[in-house]
């Protein structure tokens with residue numbers, strides 16, 4: 037803590053470098069900068085206390101400073117133990133008008149290379165706003181990526197109501213054990229915290245496919261404690277960030293981690309959804325021969341039409357030089373798959389959670405050893421002497437081994453996030469305990485800002501044409517069922 041500002045980052049002296057990159061990023065983020073211009077006088081987020089859990093990168097710093105410019109009080113953590121850019125975290129704490137000795141920015145709890153207990157400690161700290169002695173203050177808005185904060189609050193409320201946190205089970209993952217430990221500690225030292233802050237939360241805006249899936253499951257079970265906006269399924273999010281963002285950052289991660297030539301090699305991509313499509317295109321762009329594994333015949337057919345081979349992982353595993361998981365599903369690459377891989381094959385995941393690859397099983401294989409080549413790059417050697425290279429310990433490699441998506445594509449995603457925060461915060465009474473998407477005219481607005489920034493010229497519908505196809509001259513131009 038310095039003055040009134042509490043935080044924990046790796047090194048505050050990195051703030052100057054962070055600020056330089058934030059300034060460069062602002063120019064590449066026209067969506068966020070337009071919203072700042074449009075709303076900074078109106079201050080629509082005045083009174084909002086936003087708890088954010090999303091990769092603490094340079095681009096996220098521009099998002100945070102946009103939320104602050106619109107009136108919000110913000111506290112932040114990363115949603116992944118490896119994804120923080122320490123200079124961005126430092127600059128966000130210092131803020132545009134502060135100094136290292138007198139930071140005036142935002143409370144950030146994030147650094148690259150957190151342990152799991154540290155990660156969950158940070159998340160818990162982020163939820164505790166400074167309050168007068170004897171009082172408690174939590175957030176009234178959540179901005180989530182992957183749903184960890186939403187899950188923590190729901191579980192916290194559930195176990196506090198029950199008066200007990202269940203004992204850790206042998207079948208629990210290491211991470212789940214850590215979450216239960218944290219809640220047990222909270223119940224012992226600050227009982228009732230989660231049940232006090234939970235009901236005051238007006239809503240959550242969720243960034244990614246995996247987090248959205250968790251929200252729909254909570255809503256279907258009737259357990260959602262506050263309304264949610266699914267930002268991921270704005271077209272200007274998933275059809276751009278997930279696809280073109282990964283097209284950029286997947287090979288960035290592979291190259292920074294390994295510098296192994298991709299051209300001419302065989303790449304196996306599990307999943308041909310939005311992320312898989314971008315990943316496959318970037319690998320092919322480097323000259324790789326790409327094989328897709330899919331469970332959905334529609335996506336498999338798309339892959340074939342796009343010119344890729346479609347095969348099962350079992351069929352393709354022993355011929356692949358790069359194996360990338362993009363499914364958002366679990367148990368995709370098993371230890372048997374790993375043992376069947378080529379010598380020194382590169383294995384990585386770009387889906388949200390690390391359960392796509394059986395890392396726990398790998399560590400338990402008899403005679404296996406792990407050698408750190410550099411942080412987030414490990415050479416695993418099996419008992420028979422064969423090795424594989426695993427990136428970011430099975431966590432999303434584009435943020436662990438590189439710096440995630442570039443600013444321009446994140447501008448579209450984060451413009452949706454900002455609009456969704458304004459929407460839920462200012463119109464809280466219009467939303468039930470369900471999961472909503474933003475209306476199409478806002479999606480089109482975000483797209484238009486970025487078209488113009490790229491120098492595109494829009495064709496205008498005539499009144500007669502608009503009538504003929506049954507839309508308004510000013511949009512929206514497509515029905516909700518249109519798939520792009």
Ligand code: NAI
Nearest residue numbers: 244245246307309310311330331332363364365386387388
């Ligand atoms: P999606 O639902 O569009 O695509 C996933 C695909 O995987 C689907 O087509 C599905 O049929 C397929 N799939 C499921 N189980 C499979 C299996 N056992 N074998 C083969 N294919 C299987 O989802 P999207 O948007 O592509 O996201 C995928 C994951 O990536 C999610 O966890 C999401 O949160 C994450 N994500 C990560 C980003 C990053 O920067 N690293 C950016 C955006 C999303």
